[in-house]
Amino acid sequence: xxxxxxxxxxxxxxxxxxxxxxxxxxxxxxxxxxxxxxxxxxxxxxxxxxxxxxxxxxxxxxxxxxxxxxxxxxxxxxxxxxxxxxxxxxxxxxxxxxxxxxxxxxxxxxxxxxxxxxxxxxxxxxxxxxxxxxxxxxxxxxxxxxxxxxxxxxxxxxxxxxxxxxxxxxxxxxxxxxxxxxxxxxxxxxxxxxxxxxxxxxxxxxxxxxxxxxxxxxxxxxxxxxxxxxxxxxxxxxxxxxxxxxxxxxxxxxxxxxxxxxxxxxxxxxxxxxxxxxxxxxxxxxxxxxxxxxxxxxxxxxxxxxxxxxxxxxxxxxxxxxxxxxxxxxxxxxxxxxxxxxxxxxxxx
Amino acid sequence: xxxxxxxxxxxxxxxxxxxxxxxxxxxxxxxxxxxxxxxxxxxxxxxxxxxxxxxxxxxxxxxxxxxxxxxxxxxxxxxxxxxxxxxxxxxxxxxxxxxxxxxxxxxxxxxxxxxxxxxxxxxxxxxxxxxxxxxxxxxxxxxxxxxxxxxxxxxxxxxxxxxxxxxxxxxxxxxxxxxxxxxxxxxxxxxxxxxxxxxxxxxxxxxxxxxxxxxxxxxxxxxxxxxxxxxxxxxxxxxxxxxxxxxxxxxxxxxxxxxxxxxxxxxxxxxxxxxxxxxxxxxxxxxxxxxxxxxxxxxxxxxxxxxxxxxxxxxxxxxxxxxxxxxxxxxxxxxxxxxxxxxxxxxxx
DNA sequence: TTGTATGCGTTATCAA
DNA sequence: TTGATAACGCATACAA
Numbered sequence: 001x002x003x004x005x006x007x008x009x010x011x012x013x014x015x016x017x018x019x020x021x022x023x024x025x026x027x028x029x030x031x032x033x034x035x036x037x038x039x040x041x042x043x044x045x046x047x048x049x050x051x052x053x054x055x056x057x058x059x060x061x062x063x064x065x066x067x068x069x070x071x072x073x074x075x076x077x078x079x080x081x082x083x084x085x086x087x088x089x090x091x092x093x094x095x096x097x098x099x100x101x102x103x104x105x106x107x108x109x110x111x112x113x114x115x116x117x118x119x120x121x122x123x124x125x126x127x128x129x130x131x132x133x134x135x136x137x138x139x140x141x142x143x144x145x146x147x148x149x150x151x152x153x154x155x156x157x158x159x160x161x162x163x164x165x166x167x168x169x170x171x172x173x174x175x176x177x178x179x180x181x182x183x184x185x186x187x188x189x190x191x192x193x194x195x196x197x198x199x200x201x202x203x204x205x206x207x208x209x210x211x212x213x214x215x216x217x218x219x220x221x222x223x224x225x226x227x228x229x230x231x232x233x234x235x236x237x238x239x240x241x242x243x244x245x246x247x248x249x250x251x252x253x254x255x256x257x258x259x260x261x262x263x264x265x266x267x268x269x270x271x272x273x274x275x276x277x278x279x280x281x282x283x284x285x286x287x288x289x290x291x292x293x294x295x296x297x298x299x300x301x302x303x304x305x306x307x308x309x310x311x312x313x314x315x316x317x318x319x320x321x322x323x324x325x326x327x328x329x330x331x332x333x334x335x336x337x338x339x340x341x342x343x344x345x346x347x348x349x
Numbered sequence: 350x351x352x353x354x355x356x357x358x359x360x361x362x363x364x365x366x367x368x369x370x371x372x373x374x375x376x377x378x379x380x381x382x383x384x385x386x387x388x389x390x391x392x393x394x395x396x397x398x399x400x401x402x403x404x405x406x407x408x409x410x411x412x413x414x415x416x417x418x419x420x421x422x423x424x425x426x427x428x429x430x431x432x433x434x435x436x437x438x439x440x441x442x443x444x445x446x447x448x449x450x451x452x453x454x455x456x457x458x459x460x461x462x463x464x465x466x467x468x469x470x471x472x473x474x475x476x477x478x479x480x481x482x483x484x485x486x487x488x489x490x491x492x493x494x495x496x497x498x499x500x501x502x503x504x505x506x507x508x509x510x511x512x513x514x515x516x517x518x519x520x521x522x523x524x525x526x527x528x529x530x531x532x533x534x535x536x537x538x539x540x541x542x543x544x545x546x547x548x549x550x551x552x553x554x555x556x557x558x559x560x561x562x563x564x565x566x567x568x569x570x571x572x573x574x575x576x577x578x579x580x581x582x583x584x585x586x587x588x589x590x591x592x593x594x595x596x597x598x599x600x601x602x603x604x605x606x607x608x609x610x611x612x613x614x615x616x617x618x619x620x621x622x623x624x625x626x627x628x629x630x631x632x633x634x635x636x637x638x639x640x641x642x643x644x645x646x647x648x649x650x651x652x653x654x655x656x657x658x659x660x661x662x663x664x665x666x667x668x669x670x671x672x673x674x675x676x677x678x679x680x681x682x683x684x685x686x687x688x689x690x691x692x693x694x695x696x697x698x
Numbered sequence: 699t700t701g702t703a704t705g706c707g708t709t710a711t712c713a714a
Numbered sequence: 715t716t717g718a719t720a721a722c723g724c725a726t727a728c729a730a
Contacts (some may be wrong), residue, residue, distance in 0.1 A: 012497060014723055025701045030725055040699060055496050060475035061413035062723030065706045070410060072453070072474065080435035081636075090429040093454055102474045103454050104421070105442055125421065125451050126409040147404050148361060233637060262641050269643055287430075288582060292611050294618055294643070363707055374717045379709060389715060411707030414722045701730075707722105714717075 072102040074122030075131040078110040083287030087304035095312025135162045136201035158329040165325040174332035175209030191225035191250035236263035258285040280340040295338030421451040423471030424480040427459040432636030436653035444661025485550035507678040514674040523681035524558030540574035540599035585612035601629040607638040629689040644687030
């Protein structure tokens with residue numbers, strides 16, 4: 001089979017072609033397709049057959065222009081390389097798919113400044129709604145959405161005072177809870193390896209949560225115990241290495257993601273540190289990798305799939321019935337595993 | 350700030366609004382925006398200012414209808430949960446972004462039957478080109494693409510006789526090479542844990558490659574040594590468990606992905622098997638997780654990022670200049686690590 | 699239940 | 715260099 005080059009693109013069959021073939025009006029064909037119960041069963045049958053025969057496929061742009069909406073929602077995330085975002089997008093798309101909505105993607109690479117340009121690109125493409133990441137957005141973005149009259153909803157963090165409706169758990173509460181668990185297990189020297197707090201509001205809230213927990217027992221996080229990395233393996237290992245080499249190594253580390261935690265654990269092994277005896281490791285687990293470590297890692301799982309599903313449902317209700325978008329607070333969970341427990345439990349897997 | 354409900358959507362500003370404000374024709378504004386050097390510098394400046402002032406954003410559907418193309422390409426993949434696909438999409442989108450093309454997503458969940466419906470949904474949305482996964486596609490899909498006059502290109506496997514242009518390495522060759530390496534290191538009882546071969550052409554080719562290598566030394570893969578799983582952790586561990594429990598356990602396992610390999614390694618640990626002393630493990634690494642295992646895993650890295658970049662470049666050339674799409678064969682690499690080498694190397698990380 | 703006519707926002711063609 | 719006008723393919727209000 002030759003690879004198609006064909007520059008003279010055969011024009012696709014249109015509604016009119018179908019109508020002409022049947023000797024009926026285009027309007028009837030249109031109705032038969034979009035509002036089947038407005039035409040006679042007989043006509044509908046004939047139309048369906050002609051459509052099949054001609055291989056007719058509706059022209060999305062024309063439909064959109066004629067007022068039916070584009071039936072596409074835009075999603076702006078930092079990067080698909082992080083499992084949680086991939087999971088969100090997949091789950092969202094699965095839900096929207098059933099209502100015949102498509103998903104257009106925009107990546108910021110984790111740079112908040114790029115959110116505006118990405119949203120704008122999506123708006124130009126004619127999206128009907130937009131899903132953003134986190135609860136920190138430039139006024140410029142909010143204004144753009146408002147001007148365009150676009151429904152928007154944010155994933156991954158719940159904040160009561162968010163500017164836009166949002167779906168997720170409260171990252172500060174979850175982090176506080178996780179730190180609390182560590183404290184109860186005798187760890188008061190808690191460090192964190194996180195995505196940059198300057199550009200990530202979930203990171204900021206988690207740090208705040210951990211500090212809250214420490215403050216309650218009259219402690220504080222040491223300055224050198226808050227390290228940032230880009231979330232990938234090399235920089236994560238480097239961060240752990242710095243932590244180990246620091247004057248006052250921690251006896252527990254909370255990692256922003258399971259990938260970071262895996263890297264940290266590998267680095268501890270390399271340094272001869274035993275988990276959890278010498279150091280405890282816990283994480284917010286994105287891709288379910290936490291349990292694959294030896295020992296398995298205690299973690300707060302991020303319900304990306306649920307978030308995607310909920311947002312999908314809300315968007316459909318909003319776009320099809322005008323229902324208002326609403327924030328949803330998801331309760332976080334705490335999966336306790338061997339990496340934070342002293343004793344013999346930690347080596348069974 | 351109140352959550353927007355506004356059902357009476359303020360109509361967005363159009364080209365005409367800009368023209369009216371300036372007292373010039375819409376045609377001129379249009380030209381000023383899409384073919385800047387066809388209007389006077391003065392007009393262009395005025396238009397640009399008015400556009401900014403009014404917050405005008407071009408309407409993609411109208412543009413598409415008027416003949417400029419939709420500037421969107423569709424990508425059909427099994428699932429974003431697998432890192433390689435996420436990486437492909439991200440890389441592709443980054444490339445297309447610069448040429449102002451968007452990316453629409455379709456998921457098959459790994460069921461080849463769903464490819465047709467997904468491609469169709471994308472075609473209805475008005476894509477200008479489509480990227481598929483692998484080199485095995487229903488005739489129905491090929492016909493749909495042909496009817497729609499849509500350029501298509503496939504990612505992740507190179508086959509000289511593919512029906513469509515494709516970009517990737519030859520999975521059979523790579524697998525043979527990997528098996529060869531194991532054989533050279535004294536392993537002739539090679540097993541595989543793979544995605545279902547019935548629905549995954551890369552899996553089929555890899556199995557064929559391994560069998561080829563074994564045949565060359567007069568061996569064959571035992572019937573019970575070819576296990577399938579869904580690629581996620583639980584079923585991967587289960588597969589490894591079955592392998593260990595089988596009458597004739599292998600002395601090497603080639604895993605379809607790094608995630609599967611990680612699960613397999615964990616299962617070996619649980620069973621008290623030492624890697625690589627008792628059993629070697631190697632994989633095709635999707636998300637770069639292979640090196641995080643203890644010991645690090647030998648693997649063939651999947652160049653998803655490169656594939657995405659190359660496909661992006663080709664699509665842009667095709668869509669903007671009518672250049673033909675061409676298959677690109679990428680040479681695979683073999684990253685040898687501790688998991689397949691006997692000796693003292695294997696525990697350094 | 700069906701047909702006719704009109705408009706959606708933009709680009710392309712043709713004149714000016 | 716600019717303006718007027720006609721498509722583009724479809725959905726809808728209105729008429730029949």
